[in-house]
């Protein structure tokens with residue numbers, strides 16, 4: 137039997153939404169700690185959310201090119217995962233992983249065949265890979281933009297590399313994404329919102345239902 141699909145809902149900001157996401161059957165939640173994100177949560181809020189998630193759902197804190205003090209501060213809160221969503225090199229991913237003692241998801245922007253060629257080096261140093269859409273030039277943040285990429289690019293990826301898929305996933309397109317791409321997991325944010333940073337429980341429920349029905 138195939139491994140179950142991992143469903144991650146990113147950009148959770150409140151305890152009510154955390155509870156609703158757990159009830160909807162997600163496997164992981166992402167908490168954004170990046171001030172330019174409409175989903176940003178402070179260190180104090182992160183501590184409460186991670187504690188509330190513990191033992192109920194896997195928690196992941198999303199950071200963009202963090203310095204060592206930020207990594208240490210977040211790792212001390214005890215999340216299950218740290219997701220690196222910036223221009224971190226494989227060497228930097230390796231050193232953050234060693235320093236934090238927390239499993240690492242490395243998010244990589246995909247927009248061309250050259251981007252696919254970079255993935256293997258990161259798969260060697262991260263615990264999990266997340267393939268996301270490459271932001272347009274001038275975008276004010278590297279993720280959570282609601283843009284998808286051409287999934288056919290993934291046909292060139294080494295099939296032994298498992299990855300999670302993100303970028304513009306919605307309740308409407310997630311089944312097609314799961315069937316066409318066959319990722320180990322999926323991750324979504326904007327497509328589950330009614331305004332930037334405002335998640336909707338019905339959209340989260342429909343996303344998870346449609347994703348699981350496609351496996």
Ligand SMILES: O=C(O)c1ccccc1NCC(=O)[C@H](O)[C@H](O)COP(=O)(O)O
Nearest residue numbers: 146173279280281282303304324325326
């Ligand atoms: O969500 C953000 O605002 C964000 C900002 C900076 C870096 C990463 C960010 N999100 C991380 C995620 O894992 C998103 O779920 C992923 O990029 C997909 O987003 P979307 O296309 O909006 O579903």
